[in-house]
Amino acid sequence: MKLLNKITLWFIGIVFLVTPVTMVISRNNIKRHLDDAEVARMTAVNDRVAQQMMAGEKPDRYTHGRPIAITTVADPLPEKKVIVTKDNFVAEDLGKKECRITVDSWYKIGDQQYKISSYNYVIKSEEIFRGMLSTVVWKMLLMIFAVSVTARLLSGKIFSPLRRTMKAIHSFDLKQKNKLQLAETSTTEFKELNVFLTKMTDKAMEDYAAVKEFSENASHELQTPLAVIRSKIELLSETNIDSVQAALLGDMQNAIEKLSHINRSLILLTKLENQEFKVTESLKFCRVVKDVIATYEDWITMREIAITTNLDKNIPLNIHPALAEMLISNLLSNAIRHNRDGGQIKMVLTHRELSISNTGIPPQIPTCELFQRFKKSNQSNDSIGLGLAIVKQICEVNGYDVDYNYADGWHKIQVCFYKKQTVNSDALPVAAAVAV
């Protein structure tokens, strides 16, 4: 739910809760003031009548046509000279509830004591309440309308810094060296948010640069010592050595070979993660596939593997040439290495996908795990277990899907050039996030 709608709803809810309370308070207030005014008026009338009586005039002017009763009393006067009584009763002739206020005043005029009583019917609290109810309903409707409309009109202005900030975060890329630029704002919360975000992204960029630099440098620094060892072994093997020493040197050569291969693969993976392979133009994928197959022909012939290919022509793909070559080369060499002598390889290339199937022993671990680094189905194998990790990474960088299945003695790896149904999934949350 949008922040704005949330706030509006809460606001309206609170208004709904508070309104009945305020209604009761205002009803009571109005009623009391009306009653007080009535009481004051009647007291004044009583006093006036008493004054006239004191002056010896007949109080006709006031008593005439008014509900005033003048009686003489014998009892001593009560302490309070004015007593107000309120009666709520049902008038029998009308069958309606009535509210009556009676004001009794006692006076001593001459030797005689008088009690002057005035009464009047006043407006009932239910009537006030009924009158207020329609007002309140109108008030509420107006309020909801006004709040919703102004909120909508104002939100564009109030939330614009937040929206700009979100846009900036969205377009922020750790790999590019541009710092996060946020627009100025006068709202305290957004100011804090911007300061926090700027700090966070700056730190992330520093850390990223440090990690990247470290892994790059570490791998590159290893290359020179490796070159030294390799060249020294080569020089050593030129000298007068016996067969035992030669065998030792041979083993060392193998180890160096493997080490340099691992190092190169790790550099490649780092580069892929850093997205250092910029695609400039599309290339003909089918041609690359043919070239790679030609390179491996020797090995295929030597292992007496029968390869059948079904390659569609004219398949342009937006992929870096080096990556395309590496992808196919890794897949094909895997298909050869994990094949049995005299086995088969099937290669199919269409506009949608590339699939390579080969015969071989069943995998020892779930096939999806084979995409992890240094995971091998057969631990004693010569391979280092980075080939499929590289394949996976290349596919990820280019937005391809890759699958590994084993069925009926066939290992099948499929690379789909177009992801299924997931093309728009990236764009959606962004749009939702930017719309506040």
Added chain:
Amino acid sequence: MKVLIVEDNKELASGISDYLNGEKYISELAYDVETAREKLSLFTYDCILLDIMLPDGNGMELLNFIRQENISSGVLIISAKDALDDKVNGLERGADDYVTKPFHLPELHARLRAIYRRKKLDGNNLVVFNEIELNTDTMEALINNSLLDVTRKEFDLLLYFVVNKNRVLSRQAIAAHLWGDYTDNLANFDFVYQHVKNLRKKISAAEGVDYIETVYGLGYKFNTSKT
């Protein structure tokens, strides 16, 4: 051939120098850009081995210097970075070839020879040893003046042997030379054995001397002392 080795790692530089001295080349060492610049101003070299990352600068600067001064030496870049950009940049700035660390010494030598042939021997494309004659342009191999029916790979292999004669060539070095970047994916080197076997068969069939011998546990050697 006179070679200048510009490399800041002293062990590696001396290793290269030892190998090249074994070929009767004259090699000189420069550990930094300044020394290299000085030597280049004073002497002439047939080839320059150039490391990209040097303590007092970048090898690319030296490339610019070489071009400005119209030095006609061939340049082979040796770098720890096998970044494609570096490769392209280096070649565009006038380098002749590029190898990445860790390289095999015979590979370095073969490439150096190739540059030397192209640049200094005025494109002389014939490599001759006794009865063997290799034409690097047409990829034709002659033994006793009769054409040897070899594949492209076998020709490359024979050329590699002849250039690095009397050297022990490991299976790894041969694989790296013939298959380049793909060697990483070739887990074992049985196919090297296969190619060497085929080549020896073909040479013997053409009544050439079987110079290639197996070095137990290591690889092969083109032994010129055989007759």
